[in-house]
Amino acid sequence: MKIHIKSPGRVNLIGEHTDYNGGYVFPCALDLTIDLLFEKKSKESYVNTDLGYSMSFDINTAYKKSNNHWENYVLGTVNELKQIKSKLSNFSCIIKSTLPSGAGISSSSALVCGLIKGLSIINNIDLDNSEIINLSRNVEHKYIGVLGGIMDQFTILNAKKNMGIFLDCENLKTKYINLNLGEYKLLLIDTNVKHNLASTEYNKRVSECKQSLKIINRVCNSIYSNLSQVKEIDLSLSKNKLGQTLYKRASYIFNENQRVMKSANFLENNKLKEFGQLMFESHLGLKNDYQVSCKELDFLVEKAKENDGILGARMMGGGFGGCTINLIKESSINKFIEGIKEEYFSKFALALKPIIANPDIGIQMKII
Numbered sequence: 488m489k490i491h492i493k494s495p496g497r498v499n500l501i502g503e504h505t506d507y508n509g510g511y512v513f514p515c516a517l518d519l520t521i522d523l524l525f526e527k528k529s530k531e532s533y534v535n536t537d538l539g540y541s542m543s544f545d546i547n548t549a550y551k552k553s554n555n556h557w558e559n560y561v562l563g564t565v566n567e568l569k570q571i572k573s574k575l576s577n578f579s580c581i582i583k584s585t586l587p588s589g590a591g592i593s594s595s596s597a598l599v600c601g602l603i604k605g606l607s608i609i610n611n612i613d614l615d616n617s618e619i620i621n622l623s624r625n626v627e628h629k630y631i632g633v634l635g636g637i638m639d640q641f642t643i644l645n646a647k648k649n650m651g652i653f654l655d656c657e658n659l660k661t662k663y664i665n666l667n668l669g670e671y672k673l674l675l676i677d678t679n680v681k682h683n684l685a686s687t688e689y690n691k692r693v694s695e696c697k698q699s700l701k702i703i704n705r706v707c708n709s710i711y712s713n714l715s716q717v718k719e720i721d722l723s724l725s726k727n728k729l730g731q732t733l734y735k736r737a738s739y740i741f742n743e744n745q746r747v748m749k750s751a752n753f754l755e756n757n758k759l760k761e762f763g764q765l766m767f768e769s770h771l772g773l774k775n776d777y778q779v780s781c782k783e784l785d786f787l788v789e790k791a792k793e794n795d796g797i798l799g800a801r802m803m804g805g806g807f808g809g810c811t812i813n814l815i816k817e818s819s820i821n822k823f824i825e826g827i828k829e830e831y832f833s834k835f836a837l838a839l840k841p842i843i844a845n846p847d848i849g850i851q852m853k854i855i
């Protein structure tokens with residue numbers, strides 16, 4: 488018996504850095520996947536990938552962290568599953584991927600969710616989606632060192648074809664919204680700037696948000712449990728005590744949550760133009776207030792603004808590299824890319840990479 492898992496990447500229409508603040512996000516899964524083929528083995532376990540990485544180990548030996556970064560996805564998953572069932576079966580796993588890594592389209596979560604799904608089936612461990620989300624988050628927090636939220640895992644596990652998920656990350660209430668984009672497409676442009684969320688500022692933003700929440704609760708004598716609950720009036724009352732930087736972070740979260748709510752409404756009513764405008768505003772907030780953009784992302788968004796075929800564009804994901812997401816007329820795609828790629832290369836000595844994102848179904852499993 489072999490188990491084939493197809494684990495997709497995720498795109499986020501709008502709602503960035505709000506997930507770990509208990510706020511709104513609006514993602515969908517994409518039609519690029521990591522494919523994992525599992526089989527039970529009696530002796531050693533091994534994992535092979537089409538990127539040239541491979542590893543072998545005995546599953547019932549205790550392993551700590553590896554110096555080889557990608558091995559920690561596997562070891563972390565194995566160790567987290569051992570907390571549920573102490574003796575696991577050895578296995579082989581062949582990994583093939585059409586999902587670019589380091590592009591802010593969630594290849595890490597796609598890999599970890601795929602590993603958890605496959606290994607739980609091999610070992611008869613019954614896990615529901617919320618348990619998979621928690622395990623996956625533990626792997627990324629403890630073994631990869633990124634204190635990310637739950638948007639990526641939730642999307643990978645729950646996405647539906649052609650639907651966006653309007654998700655409240657505080658209580659996981661969801662509303663699926665049909666993405667009727669008509670003649671428009673979601674175009675991702677990979678900057679090819681390889682971000683490293685752990686070593687950049689991602690974790691710092693997480694702690695700045697916690698710090699802001701503490702200050703607001705102290706100033707307003709309130710008991711908000713996350714930054715997304717904070718009322719506008721309390722935000723202004725706390726402005727002085729927060730200081731310039733934390734005030735910027737907290738007001739970005741307030742504004743981005745408002746934008747996600749409006750976007751869900753606009754997209755439900757096919758108001759693509761209005762939604763596009765919010766994408767541009769979201770980018771400005773990420774650039775100026777949350778400060779997680781970079782010059783390559785800003786360049787691509789500026790170019791998008793000048794193009795009549797594009798209704799909206801912004802950086803997507805954790806930031807400091809990765810992709811922009813553009814809402815663009817299908818007939819304008821080639822001309823837009825051709826028109827900017829040389830300038831992009833001459834400015835940054837990097838090749839940009841366009842990816843058309845078709846909203847697709849979440850993780851799939853087949854027993855062969």
Ligand code: GLA
Pocket residue numbers: 502503504505506507593635636637638639804805806
């Ligand atoms: C990364 C994290 C997510 C989310 C985004 C930013 O993708 O894994 O949890 O915080 O960044 O919106």
